[in-house]
Amino acid sequence: MTLRDTTSLSQAATQADVYLALRRKQGRRLAETVIRYTLLACGLVSILTTLGIVTVLLFESFQFFREVSVVEFLTDTQWTPLFKDKHFGIWPLVAGTFLTSAIALSVALPLGLLSAIYLSEYASPRVRSVLKPILEILAGIPTVVYGYFALLFVTPLLQKVIPNLAGFNAISPGIVMGIMILPMVSSLSEDALHAVPRALRDAAYALGATKFEVSTQVVVPAALSGITASFILAVSRAVGETMIVAIAAGQRPVLTLDPRGPIQTMTAYIVQVSLGDTPAGSLAFKTIFAVGFTLFLITLVLNVISHFFVRRYREQY
Template identity: 60%
Template sequence: MMSSILPLKHPPATLAATPGTLPQGWSAARLRRRLAERAIETLLLLAALVSVFTTAAIVAILVWESVVFFRTVPLLDFLTDTQWTPLFDDAHFGILALLSGTLTTTIVALLVAVPLGTILAIYLSEFAPFRVREVAKPFLELLGGIPTIVYGYFALLFVTPVLQKIYPELPGFNMLSAGLVMGIMIIPYVSSLSEDAMRAVPMHMREASYAMGATRLQTAVFVVTPAALSGLASSYILGISRAVGETMVVAIAAGMQPNFSFDPREPAATITAYIVQVALGDLPHGSIGYQTIFAAGLTLLLITLVFNIVGHFLRKRFREAY
């Protein structure tokens, strides 16, 4: 009997009642379908595993090329030198010169995105009339979909000239304008995640607060925000990790010259801008210049990984149970 080889969990009633009268080809068809089902499941599993392979490949490639790089350049120099001039005769490999640019632009971006994103989230979730929300949410989503290169163009040819009118000594490439535009770019991510977290706070908590005579602002600040803190924190973390990994805006508007400085008015290169600069040139495969971009990329990946992990723990730490 086929059923002993392929046990059915829930045999159809007709099968149990009249096992002998089945058509000849039935079990073969059944077997075929079983096999097809297994094949489909395996295919779907393979599709899901592609993401695991991607991560493994990213780590493998970055580590592989970085190991070759660190054979030439001591790790201590990499972490403490404040000059980054890998393509000069007098080569220096101090990642700090790139990290300072990344840090400065990220901080400027966060100073824009966190307050504005939070205000927008509170407004949309607690204050805005239904009609405003229905229009504003898709509008913000659209802003999040604008290509970063367009933001880069905007930073270089609109924001920088405007800033130069206010502060004439500002150079054409500067971290301030790149950071500001990056902040605007991140607002939709921060506001939409924060708003989702706030909307997830149960209505009865707001109603209790209103019943005590609290205004909408008091309810938002003392009831909804604390309850949604985990979501807010993770939206900020996502914002940071976006800003750290953002490439085109800084590559276009902040210049590509490594510069160990935390002054946003100066031009500087970020880790990402350096990778773009090298990729634009014609570096032979396997040269030290080629390997630097993988070492820089590994640093970038580790930084974003740290933020992702911190975000994960913040979510767990502040999780409110209702």
């Protein structure tokens, strides 16, 4: 359509002319619809991904549980699917996972929260603008690098302090994992602290409170939902972390709370099987999906809970 149409339109236009000019044009309507649905399809890819994950895990786990009873999976205390004498008790892997995660969290949560308080309440904007990005570099370092660091730097160092510490153990990867998660905890907690209204701080200062009292007794409690959310996300990250433990924690699924010896986590088990030449379709192959499904459920629950807390603190302010 050229511009001349408009000019003629303004001179002697009847309603019919105007109608023809302003009517929806089929071609354009179709093009816009096609674009709209193409973009929607892009959005649906993410839904398909979730469906794919759930389908795959359910499908293979179902195959697995046809051969191994759920009762054995949940009650046996040994995990030896790759040996002759096969046992399929998930607990040793769960124990290994929670042992390394607990160590990681005992490093990441206090350090992360303290860092967050320092950055949010104490640091000058200048100091903050320098420290924060440096701290965040920690989050961007590949996990395989942390694995190297844990196995070849931290473990030898710890062996000088802790007697009977094995070359593969839960402590060293646990600590290193904690350092890796630290920036996530501090960054999310700091956001939560930052969201606490100024008026609340002012009110406390006006009562003669010191900065320490305001920070720990007013600001932190007010930001508790957000801090909790960051803690739970940290747990989820620790549980799902793979390479650090695969490199530095060993490959021995034992039901123990002793962090000095080798253990195996759920993720490290999946890596171990993937590296070997387990034939696809075999029972040993199916175990990684059963383990993966367990891992998926744990992290899903944690993420949903964390989501709930984030929502709560967003609603508050």
